[in-house]
Amino acid sequence: MFSMEQLTDVLSAVSHPTRRAIIRRLANGPARFSDIAEPFDLALNAVTKHLKFLERAGLIEREKRGREVLISLRPEALRLVADWVHEYERFWNEKLDEFEGYFKQQKRSKK
Amino acid sequence: MNNIKTIEVTIERRIPASPVEVFDAWLNPKIPGTPWNMAEKLLLNPTVDGFFYWAVRGTPHYGRFTAVERPGRIQHTWMSPNTSGLESTVNVTFKGKGKDTVMTLVHSGLPDTDGGRSHEKGWNYFLDMFPAQFLDASRTSK
Secondary structure, three states: OOOHHHHHHHHHHHOOHHHHHHHHHHOOOOEEHHHHHOOOOOOHHHHHHHHHHHHHOOOEEEEEEOOEEEEEEOOHHHHHHHOOOOHHHHHHHHHHHHHHHHHHHHHHHHO | OOOOOEEEEEEEEEEOOOHHHHHHHHOOOOOOOOOOOOOOEEEEOOOOOOEEEEEEOOEEEEEEEEEEEOOOEEEEEEEOHHHOOOOEEEEEEEEEEOOEEEEEEEEEEEEOOOOOOOHHHHHHHHHOOOOHHHHHHHHHOO
């Protein structure tokens, strides 16, 4: 069973666009750290922090296979969030992601 | 109607622009991510006691502006089929932080009904994001 603390952890974990992108990537199947970090223009320790956040929320797990460590999604924890996501929370999150993205794009094009 | 339990949704973002720029952009239907941007039909009068109407995929949304304080705050009421007849309130504040703006949106007075907080709609949030195999994986783990 999940506790309210875990729910808070999961909600915090999915509140960040980078972590949502990582979840989206892992929905395709387990991946190595380097594969997860590759699409992001982020320092590796920043990606590590995001992964730790997701791991603490129970959204991902690491498994050693030979010399490699594979990271995979644990979708059970997401169902907990899905039960709590209000329609308007989803609506405004999508809107504000788009709004923030517009300004970030503007800022990049000014450089 | 008074027996309906209501909830509040709070969303915060840090936007890389000044409060004036962000405030003005939020009221500009041409800017992606504003609620007015995707409207198929839009009437927008962002002054105190001014009204808005927008519709998307045939779903109407109405409201009345109750505070327009450039560049710090915008507040308006919000009614749609999803508010189950309740007049909910959207309050957006813009606070400067360094070169950025912390934008906080609070949508209060939302009905906490099965329709509003439905599992199916919650799942849609993720289904929009995830490929089909994720859905299959989550279903098998039930």
